[in-house]
Amino acid sequence: MLSEFSLIERFFARRAAGHLSAAQDGSLGIGDDCALLAPHPGEMLAISTDMLVEGRHFFADIDPEALGHKVLAVNLSDLAAMGAQPRAFTLAFALPKADEAWLAAFSEGLFALAERHDCALIGGDTTGGPLNLCLTVFGSVPPQAALRRDAAQPGDDIWVSGTLGDARAGLGVQRGEWIVEAGDAAAFRRALERPEPRVALGLALRGIARAALDVSDGLAGDLKHILDRSNVRATVNADAVPRSAELRRLPLDTQRRCTLAGGDDYELCFTAPAAARDAVEAAGHKAAVPVTRIGTISALQNAADRPAIDWRDAAGAPLTLTLQGFDHFHAD
DSSP: OOOHHHHHIIIIIHHHHTOOGGGOSSOBOBTBSSOBOOOOTTOEEEEEEEEEEBTTTBOTTOOHHHHHHHHHHHHHHHHHHTTOEEEEEEEEEEESSOOHHHHHHHHHHHHHHHHHTTOEEEEEEEEESSOEEEEEEEEEEOGGGOOBTTOOOTTOEEEEESOOSHHHHHHHHHHTSSOOOHHHHHHHHHHHHSOOOOHHHHHHTTTTOSBEEEESSOHHHHHHHHHHHHTOEEEEEGGGSOOOTTGGGSOHHHHHHHHHHOOOOOEEEEEEOGGGHHHHHHHHHHHTOOEEEEEEEEOOOSTTOOOOEEEEOTTSOBOOOOOOOOOTTSOO
């Protein structure tokens, strides 16, 4: 039977020890009471933590390899949104039991993504209990290059990467909210379980984009964070928000619900000056990620005005939409 320390040694420590290039420059990984991580000269550490709980963030029947991918992907997405280069991460988790096959698949998914982004596992903790995964990721970024939520300015374009809504559609299929063809269901489930962090795009947008975040709780709620922090308004063409061919086969109201208020997309939403449109397109091409302009930032009109999103259709007509982002304590 696996003990706590044999579990760590067999499935995590050995592979982490063989991949410490991201934790160089005087750093120290697994093996001591603390890890040591030194930022590169002229850079700051960017740090983010996410917790994934069974039944809240993923279904019990998820492929453990996909879960290993997702637990790291959602954290790398936060680094991407700040234009930070991934460097290292820690993993703490509770397991109902030490299932060797489950651990082998989980660690494979985790390290496959970690190695793709040169991001080293440098510590963590394990215990018994309901399945719960908590990961903290560390990146580095020059202070002046960091993409922050409070930097949007009137006149900026609003952009998103990739397509939105497939993850929410996957959740709907899993819940039985709608029935789709098998091929579409598979595409939606993959979007829900295997998001792709847009690290390369975040790095390519340094010096081009102003404000940015990742769409984890739905575009309506996440874009509002930029507006609140930057004290501005937005006008968004709801029909311009990019969606997949599979999602377009669903009814229009379902498409809008998924693309505008669905979560778990982990695409980037960012603003940039109108004069930078060619540069944004070039950044997307460099990162091999499609980028789509969906709206504009405007100034508040008076002291009583508040940050808000004005939704429009493709013809520019106002849309009356009641939308909000995902809230862990008020989730549907």
